[in-house]
Amino acid sequence: MKRKYIIPILILLLLGAGILILPGRSGEREISPEELLQSLSNDSRFWSTDAVADKIIKQDPSMLLIDVREPEQFNEFSLPGAVNIPLKNILDEEWEPYFDAPDYDVVLFSNGQILPARAWVLLERLGYTNLRVMEGGLNKWAETILQPPKPDASAPGTEWEQYDFRRAARQYFTGGSGEINTEQPGETIQVPRRKKKNVVEGGC
Amino acid sequence: MKQPKILIIIAAAFALMIITGLLGSRDREMDYALSPQQTLETALSSESEVFPEELAGMLENDKIKCQPVDVRNPYDYLEGHIGPAINIPANTLLQKDNLRLLKKFDRDSVLMVLYGNDQSQADYPWLILKQVGINNIKVLTGGFAYYITRPQDVDDMPGIPGHLPEEPRYDFGKLMESIGGEKQPRAPDAYEMVIPVRRKKENKVDGGC
Numbered sequence: 001m002k003r004k005y006i007i008p009i010l011i012l013l014l015l016g017a018g019i020l021i022l023p024g025r026s027g028e029r030e031i032s033p034e035e036l037l038q039s040l041s042n043d044s045r046f047w048s049t050d051a052v053a054d055k056i057i058k059q060d061p062s063m064l065l066i067d068v069r070e071p072e073q074f075n076e077f078s079l080p081g082a083v084n085i086p087l088k089n090i091l092d093e094e095w096e097p098y099f100d101a102p103d104y105d106v107v108l109f110s111n112g113q114i115l116p117a118r119a120w121v122l123l124e125r126l127g128y129t130n131l132r133v134m135e136g137g138l139n140k141w142a143e144t145i146l147q148p149p150k151p152d153a154s155a156p157g158t159e160w161e162q163y164d165f166r167r168a169a170r171q172y173f174t175g176g177s178g179e180i181n182t183e184q185p186g187e188t189i190q191v192p193r194r195k196k197k198n199v200v201e202g203g204c
Numbered sequence: 205m206k207q208p209k210i211l212i213i214i215a216a217a218f219a220l221m222i223i224t225g226l227l228g229s230r231d232r233e234m235d236y237a238l239s240p241q242q243t244l245e246t247a248l249s250s251e252s253e254v255f256p257e258e259l260a261g262m263l264e265n266d267k268i269k270c271q272p273v274d275v276r277n278p279y280d281y282l283e284g285h286i287g288p289a290i291n292i293p294a295n296t297l298l299q300k301d302n303l304r305l306l307k308k309f310d311r312d313s314v315l316m317v318l319y320g321n322d323q324s325q326a327d328y329p330w331l332i333l334k335q336v337g338i339n340n341i342k343v344l345t346g347g348f349a350y351y352i353t354r355p356q357d358v359d360d361m362p363g364i365p366g367h368l369p370e371e372p373r374y375d376f377g378k379l380m381e382s383i384g385g386e387k388q389p390r391a392p393d394a395y396e397m398v399i400p401v402r403r404k405k406e407n408k409v410d411g412g413c
Contacts, residue, residue, distance in 0.1 A: 004208040004211075004212070005208065005211065007212070007215075008211050008212055008214075008215035011215050011216075011219055012215060012218065012219075015218075015219060015222050018226075030236075032234060033234045033236060033298060033332060033335060033336050034234060034298050036332055036335075037294070037295060037297060037298050037329065037332050038295065040294060040295065040328050040329065040332075041294075041295050073372070076376065076377050077376030077377050077380065087244075087247065087248060088244070088248055090244065091240055091241060091244055110370060111369075111370050111371065111372045111373075112324075112368075112369035112370040112371070113322070113323070113324040113327075113369055114323060114324060114327055114369050114370050115370060117324045117327045117328050117331075118247035118327070118331055119247075120328070121243075121247075121328055121331040121332060121335075122240060122243055122244060122247065122331075125236075125240065125243070125335070126240060137369075138372065138376065139372065139373045139374070142373070142374045142376065142379060146379055146380070146383060147379075147383075170383065173380075174380055174383040174384035175384045
């Protein structure tokens with residue numbers, strides 16, 4: 001009698017072991033190539049330079065700016081508050097908390113659009129959410145925020161509103177004196193950090 | 205005698221269910237040919253682009269096997285495209301028939317050149333196709349918009365070529381200075397965002413006697 005039990009028990013044990021090993025094969029949250037390709041159709045990953053400028057001025061704490069260029073370029077000029085994570089270091093473990101942050105909009109940018117595109121594909125595959133790309137990069141930033149083109153006199157009102165916003169933003173970012181009184185940049189954006197708890201020490 | 209037989213039948217049914225389940229899920233999901241680290245190396249490689257002049261040269265030369273692939277939507281494709289290009293809209297690139305075609309080009313060592321309106325439109329799908337194991341594929345620098353408007357003589361182009369998407373078109377530091385009037389050094393410390401890093405629980409030391 002007992003021998004006949006051994007075969008089914010062995011089969012079940014083998015299958016159980018197989019199930020344990022299989023899910024570990026691919027990453028925990030890695031999405032499939034098809035899902036990755038379909039997520040491209042969602043244009044909400046693109047943020048305009050105006051949207052980014054607006055959030056910086058409002059000191060929106062939910063936005064995290066990531067400059068994926070090399071440190072030399074970052075040290076010369078970058079956006080206020082940006083963190084420098086060069087593309088080649090993007091998979092380093094020390095940066096993981098910056099991407100594994102579902103409560104933040106992680107905005108990737110460089111001079112153009114190619115480096116952040118590649119960073120985006122890589123990070124999106126790993127299953128991180130709320131990844132954004134600043135459309136047009138810092139070149140576009142220079143053309144829209146730092147040197148806003150004046151609309152035609154016949155341009156619709158919305159274009160003039162945008163122009164006014166960009167002029168005010170320019171004053172904010174360059175520190176040029178103007179009639180619009182903006183807050184001086186330099187205030188620290190603080191995300192509340194938990195204080196270290198004292199380690200409980202027992203005693204006699 | 206009856207009980208063991210039932211047990212075997214149940215075990216066999218159980219095994220069958222699990223095997224079909226596993227096979228089904230593997231069949232549905234395509235696997236990556238590159239690990240994230242390998243993908244990063246691909247993303248950093250300087251050999252990912254084909255310049256418009258290069259492409260034009262290759263298309264004129266019969267000896268070089270080259271296939272431009274237009275990833276825009278069919279409407280844009282019909283409005284105008286690079287001569288021998290085939291149209292595979294970006295979101296259909298991984299469909300069975302399309303993937304089979306791309307793999308066939310890859311096996312026949314035909315160089316595929318992906319392009320969209322601008323370079324980044326093709327750059328996203330390019331890195332995805334690389335990851336599913338298609339090797340012989342590059343992206344057209346500047347995209348279609350630049351391809352059709354580019355000056356014929358490359359040496360005539362003044363200043364920094366506008367189509368190189370990652371080149372800074374401005375000296376940002378000087379630009380800031382000229383607008384702001386005074387030098388505004390970037391002060392990362394003043395703005396530094398503090399990201400709460402979830403600390404792993406440490407075992408608290410419990411002292412005792």
